[in-house]
Amino acid sequence: MHPSPSIGDPTAAVETVLSAELAARRIEVTAIDSRLSADVDRLIGYIRAGGKRLRPQFLCWGWVAAQETGGLTAPPPGVIKAAAALELIQACALLHDDIIDRSDTRRGRPSVHRSVQKLHADHGWSGDGEHYGLSSALLLGDLALAWADDLFADGLVELGHPAGALAAWRAMRTEVLAGQLLDLRISADESSDPEVAAADAMIVNRYKTAAYTVERPLHLGAALANGSPATIAALREYGKAIGIGFQLRDDLLGVFGDPAVTGKPAGGDLVEGKKTVLLAMARSALAQQPTLLAELDAGVGTALSPIRVEHLTQMVAGTTAPADIETRIDELLASGIGTLDLLDDTGRALISAGAREQLRRLALAATARDR
Numbered sequence: 497m498h499p500s501p502s503i504g505d506p507t508a509a510v511e512t513v514l515s516a517e518l519a520a521r522r523i524e525v526t527a528i529d530s531r532l533s534a535d536v537d538r539l540i541g542y543i544r545a546g547g548k549r550l551r552p553q554f555l556c557w558g559w560v561a562a563q564e565t566g567g568l569t570a571p572p573p574g575v576i577k578a579a580a581a582l583e584l585i586q587a588c589a590l591l592h593d594d595i596i597d598r599s600d601t602r603r604g605r606p607s608v609h610r611s612v613q614k615l616h617a618d619h620g621w622s623g624d625g626e627h628y629g630l631s632s633a634l635l636l637g638d639l640a641l642a643w644a645d646d647l648f649a650d651g652l653v654e655l656g657h658p659a660g661a662l663a664a665w666r667a668m669r670t671e672v673l674a675g676q677l678l679d680l681r682i683s684a685d686e687s688s689d690p691e692v693a694a695a696d697a698m699i700v701n702r703y704k705t706a707a708y709t710v711e712r713p714l715h716l717g718a719a720l721a722n723g724s725p726a727t728i729a730a731l732r733e734y735g736k737a738i739g740i741g742f743q744l745r746d747d748l749l750g751v752f753g754d755p756a757v758t759g760k761p762a763g764g765d766l767v768e769g770k771k772t773v774l775l776a777m778a779r780s781a782l783a784q785q786p787t788l789l790a791e792l793d794a795g796v797g798t799a800l801s802p803i804r805v806e807h808l809t810q811m812v813a814g815t816t817a818p819a820d821i822e823t824r825i826d827e828l829l830a831s832g833i834g835t836l837d838l839l840d841d842t843g844r845a846l847i848s849a850g851a852r853e854q855l856r857r858l859a860l861a862a863t864a865r866d867r
Contacts, residue, residue, distance in 0.1 A: 507553065560721075658721070701744070734859075737828040757867045766796050
């Protein structure tokens, strides 16, 4: 028997699985009708363009962290398939998020619904081009979600259906969709109390993004390794802290990020009117300055000129909110990393030594970034 290979960066293995899976899915879809080739190619290109691939990394290191041997054995193919499935969930979430937020761009390019709308116009097709683009992107997102379920199921079969893994997957799906639904609900009926609005934004933060970015991928990886309940609990505690920190960094980048780096327009969250923790805290800081608060509220979520975007950005920058967010990110980072050294009742580390350094590295990558 040959020894198991040592794990490095699992991203390359995830990309290999994704490539094979997407190629097979392309054949499946185009066999229905060759006219769908452009649509499926658009989805595949979107998935392959990818992003930071943090979610698959967290899943793989969750698997390593739960190994009782404490070594750095590479995850088996079934785990890599489960990790790759997270990128399909991510594609679904982003496609649908861009529709809901009416975003024109994603990763420095036109969002999928906008690019399909342009295709409709370029070909002179009949009907409403905007509706066609929205409908196509919605269905492509649904397709990505279905593929994610199938790929995760394939991984489970290969691994012998580890206890708890399917329940964690189902919980993650529900959290992502319920978090998005809650975001819609709160946006439609936002509390006039800035403190309540900030608390609501934090709840959305956790379930819409943070949980499926870090906490649940780690949970899934550990469950696939048949990790102990105590190890899973420690990983989830780490994941909750780092996941929230990840989204808080996103809040800052959504207002202050460099468009050349983020691929998003300057002050994009202000233009789109996103109910972020940053904006809620800025509103709270301006509560005693009603004129400025009214000006901010009147501008957010409207079509703004670049000059107005810059003006509102400076208004937010002039409050204590950005510094408070940075402080909170630092606290979450310290709290999350602190859980990596927890011991069980016998004095044994809950998280394997081989995984701890990598999880520290990933925590920094998630919370200290510029895109």
